[in-house]
Amino acid sequence: MYTFTYHKASSLADAATKLGAAADGKLLAGGQTLIAAMKLRLAAPSDLVDLGAIAELRGIKVDGGNLVIGAMTTHAAVAASADVRGKIPALAHLAEGIGDRMVRNVGTLGGSVANNDPAADYPAALVGLGATVITQKRRIAADDFFRGMYETALEAGEIITGVSFPIPKRAGYVKFPNPASRYAIVGVFVSEGSTGVRVAVTGAGPSVFRVPSMEKALSASFSAEALKSVAVDASALNGDMHASAEYRAHLVSVIARRAVEQALGR
Amino acid sequence: MAVSLSLTVNGKPVTASVEARTLLVDFLREHLNLTGTHVGCDTAQCGACTVHLDGKAVKACNLLALQAQGSKVVTIEGVSPADGTLHPMQAAFREHHGLQCGFCTPGMVMSAIDFVGVNAVPTETQVREALDGNLCRCTGYHNIVQSVIAGAKAMRGTP
Ligand SMILES: Cc1cc2nc3c(=O)[nH]c(=O)nc-3n(C[C@H](O)[C@H](O)[C@H](O)COP(=O)(O)OP(=O)(O)OC[C@H]3O[C@@H](n4cnc5c(N)ncnc54)[C@H](O)[C@@H]3O)c2cc1C
Ligand code: FES
Ligand code: FES
Numbered sequence: 001m002y003t004f005t006y007h008k009a010s011s012l013a014d015a016a017t018k019l020g021a022a023a024d025g026k027l028l029a030g031g032q033t034l035i036a037a038m039k040l041r042l043a044a045p046s047d048l049v050d051l052g053a054i055a056e057l058r059g060i061k062v063d064g065g066n067l068v069i070g071a072m073t074t075h076a077a078v079a080a081s082a083d084v085r086g087k088i089p090a091l092a093h094l095a096e097g098i099g100d101r102m103v104r105n106v107g108t109l110g111g112s113v114a115n116n117d118p119a120a121d122y123p124a125a126l127v128g129l130g131a132t133v134i135t136q137k138r139r140i141a142a143d144d145f146f147r148g149m150y151e152t153a154l155e156a157g158e159i160i161t162g163v164s165f166p167i168p169k170r171a172g173y174v175k176f177p178n179p180a181s182r183y184a185i186v187g188v189f190v191s192e193g194s195t196g197v198r199v200a201v202t203g204a205g206p207s208v209f210r211v212p213s214m215e216k217a218l219s220a221s222f223s224a225e226a227l228k229s230v231a232v233d234a235s236a237l238n239g240d241m242h243a244s245a246e247y248r249a250h251l252v253s254v255i256a257r258r259a260v261e262q263a264l265g266r
Numbered sequence: 267m268a269v270s271l272s273l274t275v276n277g278k279p280v281t282a283s284v285e286a287r288t289l290l291v292d293f294l295r296e297h298l299n300l301t302g303t304h305v306g307c308d309t310a311q312c313g314a315c316t317v318h319l320d321g322k323a324v325k326a327c328n329l330l331a332l333q334a335q336g337s338k339v340v341t342i343e344g345v346s347p348a349d350g351t352l353h354p355m356q357a358a359f360r361e362h363h364g365l366q367c368g369f370c371t372p373g374m375v376m377s378a379i380d381f382v383g384v385n386a387v388p389t390e391t392q393v394r395e396a397l398d399g400n401l402c403r404c405t406g407y408h409n410i411v412q413s414v415i416a417g418a419k420a421m422r423g424t425p
Contacts, residue, residue: 006269006286006332028333035289035328036310048286052333076322100399101377102313105322106329180311182398 001035002044008053012136012161015049020157022047027159029072029111032103057110057161060084065167065194067091068134071110071160079104088129090171090189090263094121097175099182110160113145116152116207118238119183121175123208128173128189128200131165139164149206168193170222172262174255175203178242185243186251190214190259192222199256204237204248214256222264224257273334275300276344284331291315291326294341302342302372306401313400316373317341323380325399342372345379354420355379355413364413366404374400374410382418390415 005022009015019025025047028034037043051057057072060081067087069078078084078095085092098104098112098121112122113133126133126142133140135158145153154160168191175187184203191198199214217226234249243251272281275298282297294300294317303326306314310328317326318340345353352360355375365371374397381396382388388396393414394407402410 001287102325
């Protein structure tokens, strides 16, 4: 790891100031992705601004029809939260399936969303629920936030403060995990809520994406049966040593049906 | 750039001057000579470096020492009583032959103690899921799982 200047931010405003003053600064959340990348010298920021001490970025609250989760809330805290388990059980289930216990004790919602790993779990929940990413400057719809592989709509100096998830009527998340890393080879989040049906897929493409043909079929009939005849095009999907694009396309169909079954409580 | 670091390690206050890029595991092993915490992979995969940070199991190879500023860290050296007897989870690993070479064992024990703290009566499946982040190259896991179930029982104080 190359050396850098370390700053501990005392508040959101302090973090923004410190990040703004740095030549090539980066925010440090849990560090579960960033520290590993710095060890491999894939990232070599001049400055790290640690968000760990900012209490206002942590926590989970129910706000009308939404569940609002602070950026620095750990995966373990989301998985254990009575509010999340009660209002959006599929989201608690998703958080519980990220990596392993030690990673979940440290890794955060904000870090995962900002990183936008093509195989990460949270992007599927954000797009699959029609969530809103909140930064210190603005609110960004999940559909507009995830731009491509490791690419988001975040501008330089922008800090995610939280994510607002609309509470759906029902939702389900199933992933086919890579047996070594637990990242998604394919993960599908489905939901039915006030804005209709959403189907979001992670792991299969360069970034999370929706499947309009499945959403249409499920809007007509919210059942696994309804997806039987919907084929997924493999041409834009990832193929690698773990799974070919054709295999991933097939998995999307199978996993989407399982996610619907889960949403229906079966 | 050296930064001042203050934290509690195994109940004792520690203050040191560290380079910002020092990993928590290197601080524990190289600065404090607490070499019971192992480095198996250095890439957050194997769990040999597991310690408790404010009561929660974490991988010390994937955190900066500075992320533990002001926190309470417990390593494998800190779980047994001062009289030299073993923690019930350590005793269970010995009793149930939960180790062969022993390299993974400190991490296994630290993970197990953290997990049993939230699930005092775990099933075999739950133990296997909980130890997902701890790899063992020797035992085939079976005896480790039996050890954790026995250790959980001993920690509950039931015979
Ligand atoms: C062994 C292992 C297994 C894993 N398995 C999975 C898995 O199965 N599924 C999965 O989804 N993930 C997995 N992860 C990744 C894990 O979820 C990470 O915690 C997450 O991707 C990054 O979160 P973090 O808090 O550690 O962020 P960091 O590593 O601290 O930061 C990541 C990036 O986000 C930026 N950032 C952080 N916070 C903010 C913010 N508030 N605003 C703006 N930018 C910010 C940072 O500058 C950095 O670029 C795994 C990680 C490991 C080590
Ligand atoms: S040495 Fe930390 S996880 Fe392997
Ligand atoms: S006992 Fe040898 S690695 Fe587990």
